[in-house]
Amino acid sequence: DAGVIQSPRHEVTEMGQEVTLRCKPISGHNSLFWYRQTMMRGLELLIYFNNNVPIDDSGMPEDRFSAKMPNASFSTLKIQPSEPRDSAVYFCASSFGGTRQTGELFFGEGSRLTVL
Amino acid sequence: QKEVEQNSGPLSVPEGAIASLNCTYSDRVSQSFFWYRQYSGKSPELIMSIYSNGDKEDGRFTAQLNKASQYVSLLIRDSQPSDSATYLCAVNKGYGGSQGNLIFGKGTKLSVKP
Numbered sequence: 001d002a003g004v005i006q007s008p009r010h011e012v013t014e015m016g017q018e019v020t021l022r023c024k025p026i027s028g029h030n031s032l033f034w035y036r037q038t039m040m041r042g043l044e045l046l047i048y049f050n051n052n053v054p055i056d057d058s059g060m061p062e063d064r065f066s067a068k069m070p071n072a073s074f075s076t077l078k079i080q081p082s083e084p085r086d087s088a089v090y091f092c093a094s095s096f097g098g099t100r101q102t103g104e105l106f107f108g109e110g111s112r113l114t115v116l
Numbered sequence: 117q118k119e120v121e122q123n124s125g126p127l128s129v130p131e132g133a134i135a136s137l138n139c140t141y142s143d144r145v146s147q148s149f150f151w152y153r154q155y156s157g158k159s160p161e162l163i164m165s166i167y168s169n170g171d172k173e174d175g176r177f178t179a180q181l182n183k184a185s186q187y188v189s190l191l192i193r194d195s196q197p198s199d200s201a202t203y204l205c206a207v208n209k210g211y212g213g214s215q216g217n218l219i220f221g222k223g224t225k226l227s228v229k230p
Contacts, residue, residue: 033218035220041222042204042220042221042222042223043160043204043220043222043223044220045217045218045219045220048217055217056217091159091160103148103150103165103208103218104150104162104165105160105162105218107159107160107161108159109158109159110159
């Protein structure tokens with residue numbers, strides 16, 4: 001079975017450019033999470049969705065960040081405009097929710113973003 | 117106070133020894149607790165979960181939870197070089213239906229020397 005699929009795996013861009021990260025969760029999972037990982041701050045939750053609905057976006061740094069989940073099999077995280085401090089590894093994760101929840105998250109391989 | 121705290125390490129142990137990893141959390145209403153392992157350049161993967169006070173054993177791994185002290189630990193017996201990784205403690209702040217909202221510590225880097 002395919003795991004969580006993220007793209008691109010690596011992105012190098014210049015300050016001010018728009019960046020879009022993509023995620024396909026595991027089929028059947030109804031919770032999706034976007035995390036950001038840096039050496040300084042560790043793994044931080046940005047936003048999570050249940051059944052395609054954003055539940056908690058309190059971790060989204062500022063208005064430059066936005067996330068969407070138009071259907072159960074696809075989500076995007078957009079940064080516009082990007083800044084050097086956005087450089088990090090962005091992980092997407094999915095899990096079962098509701099009565100099937102176990103609390104286990106399945107992570108994608110991550111998208112390493114470098115903003116010059 | 118950070119929500120989930122871990123000693124960043126590195127923790128170095130010889131092969132065959134017991135590695136002890138510790139974690140404290142600040143929110144008393146936390147319901148469930150997890151240990152994830154992350155190899156360098158890879159994504160985190162779940163190795164243990166614990167929900168009740170006491171010990172939970174799975175092979176060479178034992179998770180320990182003390183809710184009164186807000187303390188979680190992970191013991192790795194007979195440590196192997198392949199156990200060298202960063203271990204992330206995670207706490208579920210949610211209750212009721214809001215599961216899965218995991219708060220992670222920064223992780224402890226473990227190095228097992230042959």
